[in-house]
Amino acid sequence: MSHSLHDVQFYQEQLGSGFPIVMLHGFSLDHRIMQGCMEPVFAEREGFRRLYIDLPGMGKTQNYDSVQNTDDMLEAVLHWIDRELSGKPFLLAGESYGGFLARGVIEKRREQVKGALFICPSVIPQMKLRTLPEKALLVEDKLLWDKLTETERTEFASMAVVATNETWERYKTEIMSGYHIANFPFLERLKTSYGFSFPLDTQPFSHPSLFVVGKQDHIVGYQDAWSLLPHYPRSSFAVLDCAGHNLQIEQPALFTELVHEWLDRGWRGSWLSSRSRKLWLRHGIAFGEAGGCGAGPFICGTSETKKDNQPVFLA
Secondary structure (H helix, E strand, C coil): CCCCHHHCECCEEEECCCEEEEEECCCCCCCHHHHHHHHHHHCCCCCEEEEEECCCCCCCCECCCCCCCHHHHHHHHHHHHHHHHCCCCEEEEEECHHHHHHHHHHHHCCCCEEEEEEECCCCCCCHHHCCCCCCCCCEECCCCHHHCCHHHHHHHHHHCCEECHHHHHHHHHHHHHHHCCCCHHHHHHHHCCCCCCCCCCCCCCCCCEEEEEECCCCCCCCHHHHCCHHHCCCEEEEEECCCCCCHHHHCHHHHHHHHHHHHHHHHCCCCCCHHHHHHHHHCCCEEEEECCCCCEEEEECECCCCCCCCECCCC
16 A cells, blocks of 8 residues: 555654754664754753654654655655644754755745754765765774674774774664664665755755764765855854764764754744743743844853753853
8 A cells, every 4th residue: 555745654752842853863773863862962951842753764654655765755754844843943953864854854944944953964965976084993992892793893893983882882772773673675765866856055044053073974974064054154063073973972072062052052042932931031041132143032140950050151
């Protein structure tokens, strides 16, 4: 039985309440890679509704036989967004292939997207056209390899820039868990139509954005993403050393702080609704008007939602 793109049954997990953030994971994985790196951020702050999904052919999403290419993939995601958010504004976070899809979402729902986070985004669909560094292993716990099976060693060594007990545990839990349940015949077909049939970045995206890329990323590289910056005038661009395509598990503290800074930039702008402002006012946060970077509502004082009660500084 065939299904339309409207019939895709997305597996989803939604956490928290407040301003929506749609999370799009990478190729052959599932929502756990995004949940693993983003939830530590929201353990320290409130006011966001996190929407994690499994893309068609990955994770537990079902009824996706109508998806034949990345145009279809995007269309299915857009149907899901329209159903869940009904025209409301939201933020986007995309990793690898999810970052490529995120640019498609921005192109098609430009008025709704109020900020974007790109984690090791895929920029050029064709692997042979990407600017890639050599595979590198920079940090290694040599005792780790004896604890792994031959298959685990081969797989982890093919991706790791930092190979420690900590990165292995996260790799196993957040990355391999999704990889093992992917529909690879479907994904192999999808690879033949990885790009979009329409142009991206046709207008500047003028909301706060963040590109985080790994200096040793041999899958998508880091240099190609730099070419996108003229299209994202409110973007920050961070290239992390000792970090590959899974930079979020290899540089977790730095990744978390960068995401906090992205969210702070948005809060100094216009992401907060009046309802969200009331929530923050209950926590002793004052609002006013700021000039310069992030002009608009700004936050000052000490946030009770931050576990360490660090003050929120203004740029």
